Amino acid sequence: xxxxxxxxxxxxxxxxxxxxxxxxxxxxxxxxxxxxxxxxxxxxxxxxxxxxxxxxxxxxxxxxxxxxxxxxxxxxxxxxxxxxxxxxxxxxxxxxxxxxxxxxxxxxxxxxxxxxxxxxxxxxxxxxxxxxxxxxxxxxxxxxxxxxxxxxxxxxxxxxxxxxxxxxxxxxxxxxxxxxxxxxxxxxxxxxxxxxxxxxxxxxxxxxxxxxxxxxxxxxxxxxxxxxxxxxxxxxxxxxxxxxxxxxxxxxxxxxxxxxxxxxxxxxxxxxxxxxxxxxxxxxxxxxxxxxxxxxxxxxxxxxxxxxxxxxxxxxxxxxxxxxxxxxxxxxxxxxxxxxxxxxxxxxxxxxxxxxxxxxxxxxxxxxxxxxxxxxxxxxxxxxxxxxxxxxxxxxxxxxxxxxxxxxxxxxxxxxxxxxxxxxxxxxxxxxxxxxxxxxxxxxxxxxxxxxxxxxxxxxx
Numbered sequence: 001x002x003x004x005x006x007x008x009x010x011x012x013x014x015x016x017x018x019x020x021x022x023x024x025x026x027x028x029x030x031x032x033x034x035x036x037x038x039x040x041x042x043x044x045x046x047x048x049x050x051x052x053x054x055x056x057x058x059x060x061x062x063x064x065x066x067x068x069x070x071x072x073x074x075x076x077x078x079x080x081x082x083x084x085x086x087x088x089x090x091x092x093x094x095x096x097x098x099x100x101x102x103x104x105x106x107x108x109x110x111x112x113x114x115x116x117x118x119x120x121x122x123x124x125x126x127x128x129x130x131x132x133x134x135x136x137x138x139x140x141x142x143x144x145x146x147x148x149x150x151x152x153x154x155x156x157x158x159x160x161x162x163x164x165x166x167x168x169x170x171x172x173x174x175x176x177x178x179x180x181x182x183x184x185x186x187x188x189x190x191x192x193x194x195x196x197x198x199x200x201x202x203x204x205x206x207x208x209x210x211x212x213x214x215x216x217x218x219x220x221x222x223x224x225x226x227x228x229x230x231x232x233x234x235x236x237x238x239x240x241x242x243x244x245x246x247x248x249x250x251x252x253x254x255x256x257x258x259x260x261x262x263x264x265x266x267x268x269x270x271x272x273x274x275x276x277x278x279x280x281x282x283x284x285x286x287x288x289x290x291x292x293x294x295x296x297x298x299x300x301x302x303x304x305x306x307x308x309x310x311x312x313x314x315x316x317x318x319x320x321x322x323x324x325x326x327x328x329x330x331x332x333x334x335x336x337x338x339x340x341x342x343x344x345x346x347x348x349x350x351x352x353x354x355x356x357x358x359x360x361x362x363x364x365x366x367x368x369x370x371x372x373x374x375x376x377x378x379x380x381x382x383x384x385x386x387x388x389x390x391x392x393x394x395x396x397x398x399x400x401x402x403x404x405x406x407x408x409x410x411x412x413x414x415x416x417x418x419x420x421x422x423x424x425x426x427x428x429x430x431x432x433x434x435x436x437x438x439x440x441x442x443x444x445x446x447x448x449x450x451x452x453x454x455x456x457x458x459x460x461x
Contacts (some may be wrong), residue, residue: 008328022218036061075112112147120151139197146176296342360392438461
């Protein structure tokens with residue numbers, strides 16, 4: 001299995017190389033050269049299997065010779081051992097033909113744990129084998145940062161720097177990043193928005209002198225390993241609802257497009273997915289793009305669903321690559337236009353996207369109303385992101401079972417949930433003292449060179 005760049009000008013890599021590299025040297029994102037296929041019988045055999053068994057079956061074709069079967073099974077077992085639910089990703093029925101996929105039972109209460117816990121195990125195994133040390137730099141709109149810190153804290157071969165927009169994440173999200181005491185993790189509160197943080201991470205990867213000097217590695221959703229790990233729960237949930245003998249649809253609240261792209265990969269592998277629905281909040285650039293064919297930035301508005309407050313959706317580049325029949329030069333041209341504010345998708349590529357994805361949006365008022373309604377009518381407390389998902393899913397329901405992804409625990413956004421329902425969602429007992437732990441954070445200017453200087457200084461100690 002080889003991995004190629006969405007911009008067509010970087011060398012092909014193995015799975016291990018792509019995982020440790022993150023962003024390609026031409027600025028593109030790595031994708032598998034081919035998508036492995038699972039047969040009807042292989043998917044049917046997943047019925048009744050554990051999450052870990054399905055994870056091995058789904059991901060094994062993508063990793064090549066990076067790990068032996070025994071090694072990979074061990075890494076998967078370690079990755080999910082700390083989850084708070086035996087099913088790892090349980091389904092809850094909300095209404096006839098509408099189901100909630102709970103992805104918040106990991107150590108940081110968000111769907112990012114499914115990928116990050118496994119990435120941490122794979123990095124540790126690969127780096128331990130090679131004796132190398134890396135510097136992980138990531139940007140977060142809230143959940144990726146805490147999941148990365150939790151996965152890599154205390155590891156000898158890794159330093160972790162997480163950039164997050166100062167004042168634009170929830171208090172729980174912030175404290176999950178700023179309270180770990182391990183010396184190898186560093187939370188940087190940047191005076192800007194998430195897109196600023198994400199842009200600086202990409203700029204660091206494109207600064208090859210800096211990249212080599214600090215042995216830079218990335219674990220944002222630009223990392224193919226992140227997307228791959230998220231493919232698994234599409235299979236476990238769909239099989240629970242009758243796949244491959246019946247179609248299943250999914251609605252995914254998303255800002256950076258990685259989670260819904262994982263669903264697309266599952267469909268390409270043979271999972272019978274009828275609809276893949278993109279759910280956005282007020283920052284609805286993905287919905288607007290799928291409605292009009294024009295990807296145009298309009299600025300970021302802070303919302304109660306901050307993990308979706310994004311205008312530059314990194315993983316959308318992967319979707320474009322396939323929509324343009326894997327023409328890397330076409331994708332590179334579009335990404336150049338994005339730097340000037342946006343781009344117009346060609347008619348053929350736009351039609352391909354419309355054939356693959358549907359979309360919808362939820363305003364702030366609609367999000368709050370959904371939180372209130374689902375508590376009153378279904379007894380279900382939803383985080384604001386999950387509420388965006390169920391609101392959009394309602395408009396796309398039909399005869400096919402609809403699964404909405406619940407991407408975070410409501411306790412990560414207690415103020416918004418309490419305002420809508422009058423209920424203050426408690427943190428799990430293992431995190432009950434989170435508000436009492438001392439914080440350790442560095443305030444940073446929205447300046448690339450200043451942040452690079454901080455990183456160099458910290459890793460030199």
